[in-house]
Amino acid sequence: MRTPRNQSSKRKRAAASIRDVAKRARVSIATVSRVVNRISSVDPELAKRVWKAVDEIGYLPNTQARALVSGRSRILGLIVSEITNPFFPELVQEFENLAVAQGYEVMIGSTNYDPARTELLVRRMLQRNVDGVAVMTFGIEEELVQRLVESEFPLVFVDAGPDLPNIRILKVNYEEGIRQAVQHLAALGHRSMAFITGPLHLRSAVARRDAFVKSMKELGLTAPAGFIVTGTHTMEGGIAAMERMLALPELPTAVLCSNDMTAIGVLHGLYRTTHSVPQEISVVGFDDIHLAQFMLPPLTTVQMSCRDLADAAVEALRAGVETDHRKATQKEWPIPTRLVVRQSTAFPRGTLPALVQKTGRNKSGKNPK
Amino acid sequence: MRTPRNQSSKRKRAAASIRDVAKRARVSIATVSRVVNRISSVDPELAKRVWKAVDEIGYLPNTQARALVSGRSRILGLIVSEITNPFFPELVQEFENLAVAQGYEVMIGSTNYDPARTELLVRRMLQRNVDGVAVMTFGIEEELVQRLVESEFPLVFVDAGPDLPNIRILKVNYEEGIRQAVQHLAALGHRSMAFITGPLHLRSAVARRDAFVKSMKELGLTAPAGFIVTGTHTMEGGIAAMERMLALPELPTAVLCSNDMTAIGVLHGLYRTTHSVPQEISVVGFDDIHLAQFMLPPLTTVQMSCRDLADAAVEALRAGVETDHRKATQKEWPIPTRLVVRQSTAFPRGTLPALVQKTGRNKSGKNPK
DNA sequence: TGTATTCAGGAAAGCGCTTTCCACGGGCAG
DNA sequence: CTGCCCGTGGAAAGCGCTTTCCTGAATACA
Incomplete structure (x- = not known):
């Protein structure tokens, strides 16, 4: 030196x-x-x-020198579960755009559902002295909460989190969109609906399943045992779950999925076994990733807007960082969800046979010659 | 203070x-x-x-203090074009895994093809004093080259870049895989092949198109005017390009795409117009993103392995960072590509009509009896 | 026993910056 | 003319750390 x-x-x-x-x-x-x-x-x-x-x-x-002396890094951390699930890049992009517009830098990290990786990630954010962290893994890994929470950084969690002055919660209204989906299917004539969940250690996966069960009950319907299958929030999981379901003595006429990747897997699984969607089975996803509308057929899905999520997260974080102390106003930020109807849902076969023949791939339903 | x-x-x-x-x-x-x-x-x-x-x-x-005094940040920068194109998250993940394993942190940035954003990104990397940067936008934005190159950081570019001691190039062998694809299609009986390019300001898009033209020529084939359509490397671009092509008086029997997203768009466009793949038209992608195998039908595509790319990038960067001075050994790192045959390619209709009728959705496509 | 050699560990410099404290000078009122 | 206030800008402290330099003790050798 x-x-x-x-x-x-x-x-x-x-x-x-x-x-x-x-x-x-x-x-x-x-x-x-x-x-x-x-x-x-x-x-x-x-x-x-x-x-x-x-x-x-x-x-x-020099950023480091600046941060060192001022005590503020002007970095916002964003922790997601898996960058390869297309939902997250979309979220990352929105978050980044907003944060950059506010003059922040974003430090992204994916846990890959690995506690060790998560631990490392949190440590690095702490070491970098980030101004705040949004934990958007949709199912809090308890090990990371610990250190982060202790740090007293402004923090944003999804769905649930410790009730502390530095913590804001994004409350996603899963019920809203899922109820719309179930009602949409019921209105089409479906009675026999199945649900493929996400990994059940994820809070959000449980919440989505529960919303499904509740919405069914509201209509006087019940999903029989075997109609609620555990998936993994991946395409592979969707295929596997669908295969298990196809082995059942009786099939549902509609399958709702805990996320779009699962639904894409289901579409693929049904294609492999030459079941047609939506003629034989209707499929509904969740998230409304960009890809959903380009699936074959375009996927009916429950939209949870990345934009909303990112908006709320950045705002909540900024509130925590910039207003002095945590007396801050809003602790919970509601995030709506809503059904987007496309072409993967239709009348169940048998309800209106004549029509069903014609409803089909043609988006507009225009005269198959 | x-x-x-x-x-x-x-x-x-x-x-x-x-x-x-x-x-x-x-x-x-x-x-x-x-x-x-x-x-x-x-x-x-x-x-x-x-x-x-x-x-x-x-x-x-404290990371900042450490970096400040030691002059090394232990951060590797990774610049990609668009995080929402699924190819990049896969690349990011591989890159990150490798870098983390080597004790580095990764600073990710997407340019979104926006020069201002790119400029900001580069400035931030410079300010953070990263140890090296991999510019994996697959088409160098000249404005970023300038500052970065001047900085004398170890740098990795894809395909091409200034010939300077601190710069390593990842040479992707586009021709290899694309030739395999063209030959595969020709072997199936296709003579009339089209190509949908990426945005032509991308070096890599041009290289892929040229590889297609060259491979055709090698077989004594030419793509007529109108059979080489410019796309955008997005699904929307794929749809639009396909629409333009469908307006042509005569259709190709096979369409090759500059990336998988385009191919997914093409699949969707053909579905919308009730053209069947691969019976009527064969489709080939490029990249082999994870999604490709789950498309309907599973996409035949040219694989450019993220793993290979990430491996080479991290290695090249590490070589630049750790070996003293830029006397370093290897300047160019070859990246192979290869065809992965799935179910979106088949005999062109008319070649073996009897067969074609039966070859179809069934995945294996083997011995139509 | 005396001198040379090694080695562990403390003191302190200083990375590049922000921010506090203070000196200086000009303008104004008394 | 003196005293005071205020605005401007310089000097210097110090953020948390790494690393050099150096001291003092322990060991080796003659």
């Missing part, structure tokens, strides 16, 4: 520092800092000189 | 610092640093005391 910078053994050419700017503009580093950070009370003449110097030597303030 | 930390106005409880550990273990901070960084020559007895103190107060070294 005692070695002068210019002949240091470091590979990289030393970047311009605030001192270089100060020297060039013939002012003190304090003034440079004031100018760069747009703090008032600097002579316009001086300021101009400083900006000129900044441009000339391409000065970029 | 003069205020003592405990009564500071900061919201967060001050995290434990190296000094706290030193005090508790009754050693100097230098010793704590040595122990924590596993630098030799510390008495085991002392070390034990230090570790005990670390555990007791939950000490985590």
Whole structure:
């Protein structure tokens, strides 16, 4: 460290520092800092000189130094479960756009459902001194709560979380959308509906299943044993679950899925076994990922808007970061869900046979020649 | 800054610092640093005391301070074009796994094809003093090259980049896989093949198109005008391109796409217009994203392995970061591609009409009896 | 026993920056 | 003319850490 910078053994050419700017503009580093950070009370003449110097030597303030001294990193953490589930990239993108617009940087991490990885992730966020973290894994891993919660960072959880002053909750209204889906199917004539859940250690997966059961009950319907199958929120899980269901003595006329990836798997499973959707079996997803509308047939699904989620998360975090102390207003942020009807749902076969023949792939139902 | 930390106005409880550990273990901070960084020559007895103190107060070294003083951030940057194209999350995941295993952190950024965003991204990476950056946008945005290249960070580009000592290139062998695809189709009897490109400002999109044209030529075939349509590497682009193609007086019997998202769009477009795949038209994708095998029908595609790409990128970066100076060995890293045959390709209608009728959805397609 | 050699570990410098404190000078009222 | 206030900008502290330098003790050798 005692070695002068210019002949240091470091590979990289030393970047311009605030001192270089100060020297060039013939002012003190304090003034440079004031100018760069747009703090008032600097002579316009001086300021101009400083900006000129900044441009000339391409000065970029060092983030680490800044964070170190100011105690604020201007980073928001975002923890998701799995970046390869298309829902999450969409969420990440929305979150990032909003955060960047607010001048924050985003530090993304995926847990991959691995406690060790999660632990590492949390530690790194802590070490980086993030300004706040949104934990959007849709099922809190308790091990990560611990350290993060203790840290007293502003935190956002989905669905549920410890009741603490630094914590905000995004309350997703699963029931709303799922009830719409069940009612939509019932209105089409379906009585025999099945549900493929997500992994049941996820709070959100349980909530979705429960919403399904409740909505059925409201209509006086019950899903028989075997009609509620556990999946994994992946396409593979959807296929496997569908296979199990196809082995049942009697089949449902409609299958609701805990997320769109599962539904895509179901579509694939039914295709493999030459069952037609929606003629033989209707399929409903959950999430409304971008992909859903491009499936064959386009997927009827319950929309949980990434935009809403990201909006609320960033806002809640910002509230926690910027308003002094946690006296803050809102602790819970409601997130709506709603059904989006496309072509993977139709009258169950047998209800209106004549019609069913014609309802089919043709989106508009226009005369199959 | 003069205020003592405990009564500071900061919201967060001050995290434990190296000094706290030193005090508790009754050693100097230098010793704590040595122990924590596993630098030799510390008495085991002392070390034990230090570790005990670390555990007791939950000490985590501050990353910013560390980076500031050591000049190394242990962050690798990864720039992709669009996180919502499923190819990239897969790449990100692989890259991250490898980087984390090597003790690096990953800073992800997507340009969204927006120069301003790209500029911001690059600036942030520079400011954070990343150890190296992999630019995996598959088509270099020149504006970012500039600053990044000047910075003399170790850099990885795909396909092409400035010939500088700090730069490594991942040379993807597009021709290999695309030739296999064209030959596969030709072997099935296709003569009339079309190609839907990506956005032509992407180097890689041009390379793929050229590989197609070249492979055709090798077989004595030419794609007539109108059979090479420009897409956008998105599903929407695939649909639009397919629509344009369907308006042509004569249709190709096979369509190759510059990426899988385009192919998914094509599948959807053909479904909407009740053309059957592969009976009427064969479709081939590029990338082999995870989704491809779950499409209806499962997509025949050219595989460009994320794993290979990520592997090479991390290795090349590590080589640049860790071996002193850029005398380093390898400048170019070859990435192979290969055809994966699934069910979206078959004999063209008319070639073997009897067969074609039966070859169909059944996955195996084997011996139509 | 005396001198040379090694080694463990403490003191302190300083990474690049923000922010506090203070000095200085000009303007204004008494 | 003196005293005071205020606005501007410099000096310097210090964020949390790594690393160099150096001291003092322990060991080896003559």
